[in-house]
Amino acid sequence: MDASFERYARVVFERAGLEVTEDDLALVSLMHAGYEGNVATLEQLDTGRFPFEPIDPSKAPER
C-alpha cells in the first residue's frame, strides 16, 4: 500500500471517528485503486466539451 495513501486514509477515518484495522486499510486501498481508475477516465474529459450544468435528476433528460 502506498504510504502517502495510507496516511491520508488514516487521517480521514480518524477525523470521521472511525477505527480501522490493517485489513480494512488493505481492502480500502484495493477499492481506492478502482476509484483512481475511474477518476483517471474522468480526467480525460475536455471540460470545454463537457460544460458543468445543473442536473435535476427528477426531470426527464433533454437532448
Added chain:
Amino acid sequence: MTAHLPDLGLRAQAAAIRSGEIKAGELLDATLARLTDRDAALNSTPVVFADEAREMLAAAPDGPLHGVPVTIKDMYALPWRGAHNGTPFELIPAAASGGFRRLRDAGAVIVGVANQHEAGMGTTGTVSAYGVHPNPWNLEHCPGGSSGGSASAVAARLVGGSVGSDSGGSTRLPAAYCGVVGLKVTYRSLPYDGYFGMGTTFSAPGAFGRDAGDARLVAEALLARPLATDPARELRVGVVRDPYWSDCQPDVVALAEQALAATGWSVRDITIDHLELAGAALMVRLGAEAGCPAPPVLAALSPMTRAIMLANLLRAAPAVARADRARAAIRRSVAAALDDVDVIAWPTVPAPAPPIARPFVELPSGILPADVANMRQSVVGNMTGQPGISIPVGFVDGLPVGLQLLGPWGEEALLFAAAQHVEDVTDRAFVDATPPNLG
C-alpha cells in the same frame, strides 16, 4: 386443496379473489405455508409477518391487488418494522414508507421482507445480514442483487410479485439471473419517504413479476396509475454494440439476438456519445452520495462492504464535479438517441449467474468481478433516471439470462408492452419455465 395457489401468477391470484373463486385468506395461508416449505433452501424472505399480513388483509381496500401477497425489499420502512438494508440495524425507523403506502392502497398484503445484498452494495447477493440467498435455478449460484430475494421469491413461486430497488441495476440484474421480469420505474415517480434509495440521485423502486403482466400489476400499484396495454408489435429498437453487446458471452448475445429477431421490430445499430464514461461517472458520484454509515453499523458489515463504505469517504470533490459533467452529457446523448428509436436494447447481464463461491464472470475481455461486468450493463438507466426492464430470453448452462430495454422517461407502459410482445413471440417458453427441484 389450496396448496397450489401460490403457483398462480400475481394477476391470476388477483382475478381469482375478485371473482370469488378463491378467498384471500386461503391464498394468504397457502403463501405462508409455501414460504415455510420452500424457502428454507432459498432464504429469499428471511422475515415473514403472518400477523401483520393478516391485519393488512383485514383492512385491505378494494384495489387492483386486493388480498394478494407480495414481499418487499429491506430498503422500505413498514409501520411495524424499519428498513435494515440487509444489515442487522434498523437504518430507517418503522413508518409507512411511500412504497408501503402504494402497496397498501392497492390492496396488497405484505407477507415478508425480501433478502438483499448487504447495504445494497453488490449485484450478486453473496453477502447479507440474513445470510446467503441462492438462485432457485441452481442453489450453488448467485441470485443477483441487490434485490436478489425479490427475484428469487418470484422465480420460486413463493409469491407472485415483489418490490425491489435499483440504484445501479439492482432490479434488472437479479431479474435476469433468476428468469423473471423486473422493471426499474422512472426516478422519483412515487414518494421516496421511508425508502433507503432516497439518499441517492440514482435509485428507483423496482417491480418484479413472473411475466410482464404480473410485473405490470406491481408497477401500477407503485405508480398509483394504470398502464396502457397497447400492443408493441412495431417498435424501433436501437442497439449499441460497444460495449453492451461486444463484451458478453457469445451464448448470451445469441439468445438476446434471437429474441429481438423474433419480435419483428425494426432493429438498427446506433451510437450514444460518451457511454464509455457512464461507469466511471456513476461509481464516483454514487460512492460520494452513499457515504459511510455510523461506526456501529460499519463495524457489523462484511469486510468488503465495510471497505466500500470507508472508501466512499475518500471521494474528491473535483472528481465528483467531473462525474456530473459526464452525467449531464450522457443524459443529453441518451435523450437524443431516443428521438430516433423507441427503446434501446442489450443483454441485461453479460453472463449467467456465477457461483456464489466465486462471483466472477469470464467475458471476451477477460475474467471480471460480476459486479463490475453487471453494472456496466445497467448504470446508464440510473444516470438518466429512465425506466428499464429485463425480460427472460433463455438459458445458458441451465441459468436464465435476460434482454434489457431502456425506454423514455415515464414510459413504463411501453416497456411492459414490449416485454409482453417478447413473451408472445417466444411462446412464453422462458417466463413459464419453472426452476427444478423446488421441493
